[in-house]
Amino acid sequence: MLEGDADIARTAALFADPARVRVLLALGDGRSLAASVLAGEAGLSAQGVSAHLAKLREAGLVTAERSGRHRFYRLAGGAPELLETLARHSPARPVRSLKEGTRAEALRTARTCYDHLAGKLGVMITTALLERRALVTVDGEPTTRRRERDRISAPLRDHPYELGPRASEVFGALGVDLAAARANRRPLLRFCLDWSEQRHHLAGALGAALSDRLLAEGWLRRRTTAHRAVQVTEAGRSGLRDVLGIT
Known part of the structure; x- marks a missing residue:
């Protein structure tokens, strides 16, 4: 059977249903979740979430992956990047309640972008790593701000960073x-243009390792009121201030 052009409309139609998008967003932090958990996070019935899945x-x-009697779902392939791309191209939803406003602010402040940190916190950490020479730029512009060649709708094609002379010291102090991270099959260093801050944040194997470590050490904890949102704990405030100078 001959194949024609990519059927973009068919894929796009999947994102036209707000409930289905909530399911995808619930998986947007890289977790594998059971259908019952997804139903609760997306505000759907068991039958409804099964149809969307x-x-x-x-x-x-x-x-989907089966474990015992349960089946766990997670994003596949390029779905995380596609979600971030659509978020960058989409207008903000109107906030109709204090709860919705709090959730939106939580996502802008600190969230996971699939498996690494994003939002204001992700950008601040990346900036601090640059200031402390754990990272250095190779394009002559020593900041995390958007470059002219950066596409707002995708992770960076060209990554103007490499590990700096104090990488082992600084990342070691963070417990990474x-x-x-180098032994991981994924690229060590990748960067995204943060959709809410319009600056770079650290991704790749190193970004994932850093996010995992801060959560494991209790410096961050996941919020229950907003998908992907994380909160800095008192231990995290102290640690980030001492190691990275972030206040």
């Missing part, structure tokens, strides 16, 4: 094992 699996946006 079936369509998302058929489109290759979600995969650089050797283990």
Whole structure:
């Protein structure tokens, strides 16, 4: 059977349903979740979430893994990048309540972008790593601000950073094992243009390792009121101030 152009409209139609988008956003931090948990986070019935998951699996946006009697779902392939791309191109939803306003502010302040940190916190950490020479730029512009060539709708094609002379010292103080991050099959350094801050934040294997470590150490905790939002704990405030000078 001959194949024509990509059927973009078919994929786009999957994102036209607000409830289905809530399911995808609930998976946007890289977690694998059971259908019952997804139903609660997306505000859907068990039957409703199952119908959405079936369509998302058929489109290759979600995969399922069975563990015991339960099946756990997670984003597949390029779905995380696609979600971030659509977020950058989409207007902000009107805030109709204090609860919605608090949730929106939480996402702008500190969130996970799939498996690494984003929002104001992610940008501040990346900036601090640059200031402390754990990262250095290679394009002559020593800031995290958007470059002219950066596409607002995608992770950076060209990454103007490399590890700096104090990388081992600074990341070590944060509890991140650089050797283990290097051994990961993923690229060590990747960067995204943060959709809410319009500045770069650290991604890649190193960004994921840093996010995992801060959560494991209790410097961050996940909020229950907003998908992907995280909160800096008192221990995190102290640690980030002492190691990175972030106040």
